Amino acid sequence: MKTLAGQGSNSRSLSLKTKILVTLIVIIIVSAWTLLSNIDVMDFDVNFENTNSFINGQNDTAPSVDLGPLEPAVSLLDRDTKYLTFLPFAGFTNQFISIEPAALIAKKLNRTLILPPIMSSYHDHDNTHQRWASLFNIPRFTHLTGIPVLAWDQVRPLTPAQRKVGRDQAVYGTYLDLSIQTEEWARVAENLTCEIIVNYGTPGNPINHSGMNFLWHFLFRPIPKQPPMKNEGENGLYVLDDIVTAYADNQDQLLVLSNAYKVRDDAHGSRLWDEIGSNLHFVPELMEYATLRVNEESRGDWGIEALVDDDPEEKPRSPEDEDIEPIIPPNMNPNATESGVTLDLSLSNMTAPLTRTPYIAIHLRRGDIWEKCKGKDMTRCLIPFDTYVDAVARARTNAAARGLHSRLPVIVTTDTTSEDDLRTIEQLGWHRMDHAKYGTAKLWGPFGEAMVDAAVLAHADEFVGSPMSTMTRIAARRQKSWYNRGMIYPGAPKKKGMRKRYLVSSESEWEANADAVSIVY
Numbered sequence: 001m002k003t004l005a006g007q008g009s010n011s012r013s014l015s016l017k018t019k020i021l022v023t024l025i026v027i028i029i030v031s032a033w034t035l036l037s038n039i040d041v042m043d044f045d046v047n048f049e050n051t052n053s054f055i056n057g058q059n060d061t062a063p064s065v066d067l068g069p070l071e072p073a074v075s076l077l078d079r080d081t082k083y084l085t086f087l088p089f090a091g092f093t094n095q096f097i098s099i100e101p102a103a104l105i106a107k108k109l110n111r112t113l114i115l116p117p118i119m120s121s122y123h124d125h126d127n128t129h130q131r132w133a134s135l136f137n138i139p140r141f142t143h144l145t146g147i148p149v150l151a152w153d154q155v156r157p158l159t160p161a162q163r164k165v166g167r168d169q170a171v172y173g174t175y176l177d178l179s180i181q182t183e184e185w186a187r188v189a190e191n192l193t194c195e196i197i198v199n200y201g202t203p204g205n206p207i208n209h210s211g212m213n214f215l216w217h218f219l220f221r222p223i224p225k226q227p228p229m230k231n232e233g234e235n236g237l238y239v240l241d242d243i244v245t246a247y248a249d250n251q252d253q254l255l256v257l258s259n260a261y262k263v264r265d266d267a268h269g270s271r272l273w274d275e276i277g278s279n280l281h282f283v284p285e286l287m288e289y290a291t292l293r294v295n296e297e298s299r300g301d302w303g304i305e306a307l308v309d310d311d312p313e314e315k316p317r318s319p320e321d322e323d324i325e326p327i328i329p330p331n332m333n334p335n336a337t338e339s340g341v342t343l344d345l346s347l348s349n350m351t352a353p354l355t356r357t358p359y360i361a362i363h364l365r366r367g368d369i370w371e372k373c374k375g376k377d378m379t380r381c382l383i384p385f386d387t388y389v390d391a392v393a394r395a396r397t398n399a400a401a402r403g404l405h406s407r408l409p410v411i412v413t414t415d416t417t418s419e420d421d422l423r424t425i426e427q428l429g430w431h432r433m434d435h436a437k438y439g440t441a442k443l444w445g446p447f448g449e450a451m452v453d454a455a456v457l458a459h460a461d462e463f464v465g466s467p468m469s470t471m472t473r474i475a476a477r478r479q480k481s482w483y484n485r486g487m488i489y490p491g492a493p494k495k496k497g498m499r500k501r502y503l504v505s506s507e508s509e510w511e512a513n514a515d516a517v518s519i520v521y
């Protein structure tokens with residue numbers, strides 16, 4: 001039996017209740033797994049991947065496969081270049097938002113940005129990650145912003161043995177105790193100095209689960225460092241300009257921010273979106289894939305109309321992207337490959353559909369949103385179905401006024417698992433994006449479903465969102481930046497003359513509409 005080397009100094013902030021819950025979960029998992037296999041429960045060296053509940057994508061850690069020797073990983077940094085990176089925070093939309101301040105700081109400090117991959121969080125309960133560049137057009141981003149971008153799984157390619165140790169460590173850390181380190185992980189982990197912008201190791205303020213997952217997967221042991229900034233802003237959060245000033249003369253080759261999501265930039269309006277977020281376009285194939293699925297779903301609808309598909313976001317490649325050579329560091333370890341997912345090769349054969357069906361998209365956020373509503377007006381959080389029906393009616397009126405068909409098909413992206421919700425969607429004649437049916441995750445990787453949904457929302461002809469959802473908020477911004485369209489806000493007051501308030505046509509209007517609820521997720 002392998003022993004687990006505890007590292008007492010790390011944070012132990014789980015409450016007793018949580019610990020009991022976690023212990024129960026471990027017991028359940030272990031019992032289920034004992035039933036399903038003949039593996040000795042006490043042998044912690046077995047593969048969690050066998051259960052397939054933790055791991056998506058790779059199979060290089062199957063027990064019969066020789067994983068090769070376990071050596072420490074190597075970061076392939078160029079001596080003459082300075083880099084900046086950050087730890088992921090919370091779910092994938094917040095991880096997207098985190099890129100904005102980090103990229104702007106990197107630009108102002110003339111540093112190359114190393115993107116951590118999209119990491120599993122408490123939301124998806126997986127133990128996996130995926131490279132942003134498999135879903136977003138990073139060369140185009142570099143062309144538009146001038147910011148050189150690398151990915152950690154290029155910079156620090158991992159061998160199968162290293163990947164297994166990292167992912168096993170994430171399982172122990174998640175389900176047993178943050179402070180536990182497996183012997184193997186502790187042996188190969190490398191110290192990584194983190195500038196504590198926010199979220200480090202104090203009780204009640206641990207590194208976020210997504211951040212820990214990144215560190216575990218990439219065999220990094222975080223070493224906290226007090227940042228040089230003089231003043232914390234409101235709520236103890238640092239301001240972007242102060243961070244830039246504080247690190248202007250910093251000579252460290254790699255600057256690691258413990259958090260980027262919570263960096264404040266209030267004084268500059270929407271510059272983070274304008275300069276960074278709006279320039280992160282999806283790869284055109286993802287937009288094409290979304291259009292194909294929408295066309296397919298709405299095919300049987302009454303009075304369907306097909307328009308010429310001239311979506312600029314589906315243009316196979318803009319000529320200016322051709323100039324950008326992606327920066328790829330040399331792979332000095334012949335056994336190491338890129339981690340993340342290998343996408344289905346047939347995707348590269350995909351071509352944009354010639355026609356597209358205009359549609360209304362609804363982002364129906366259900367799932368765990370009620371948790372974010374504590375102490376707030378529930379009807380503004382968990383919006384009743386009738387309110388969406390009402391919003392769709394307004395969307396149809398808008399569409400007709402713009403010369404589109406008066407009964408556009410309705411496409412719903414949702415995290416709901418409620419039978420009632422699904423039945424209602426069907427009865428209304430709406431179409432739910434059904435990724436299990438399309439096999440989206442297999443084609444686009446573990447985060448592909450969410451990103452295809454995001455693409456569907458972004459290029460809908462009319463868009464009905466959910467308040468309290470950052471996914472809606474980002475979709476509304478994409479709508480505005482890429483297509484110059486507003487969004488329909490369900491549940492806005494139905495007074496005469498208030499119609500304009502339903503249509504968000506600018507950032508500030510969105511904020512004004514959303515101010516009744518603070519958008520957390």
Ligand SMILES: *[C@@H]1O[C@H](CO)[C@@H](O)[C@H](O)[C@H]1NC(C)=O
Binds near residue numbers: 059062063064065
């Ligand atoms: C994973 O590897 C195991 C053992 O080599 C093999 O039996 C199994 O078929 C593989 N699964 C997939 C999905 O390739």
Ligand SMILES: *[C@@H]1O[C@H](CO)[C@@H](O)[C@H](O)[C@H]1NC(C)=O
Binds near residue numbers: 071
């Ligand atoms: C690569 O893997 C092979 C076979 O597992 C092993 O013999 C070799 O030492 C490894 N090379 C390095 C550089 O780790």
Ligand SMILES: *[C@@H]1O[C@H](CO)[C@@H](O)[C@H](O)[C@H]1NC(C)=O
Binds near residue numbers: 080081082110
């Ligand atoms: C920015 O960094 C690059 C490479 O790291 C260097 O060649 C260049 O001189 C720097 N520019 C400024 C303005 O510091």
Ligand SMILES: *[C@@H]1O[C@H](CO)[C@@H](O)[C@H](O)[C@H]1NC(C)=O
Binds near residue numbers: 191
């Ligand atoms: C890594 O950090 C730990 C804890 O701070 C320290 O004990 C150890 O000496 C460090 N290792 C190296 C190689 O710097």
Ligand SMILES: *[C@@H]1O[C@H](CO)[C@@H](O)[C@H](O)[C@H]1NC(C)=O
Binds near residue numbers: 090122206207
């Ligand atoms: C990570 O951040 C999210 C959002 O604030 C929070 O819900 C979650 O509990 C955090 N997890 C940890 C381990 O800090």
Ligand SMILES: *[C@@H]1O[C@H](CO)[C@@H](O)[C@H](O)[C@H]1NC(C)=O
Binds near residue numbers: 349
């Ligand atoms: C891509 O298309 C070509 C030409 O039609 C075909 O030969 C090839 O097999 C396709 N590749 C994949 C991976 O589907």
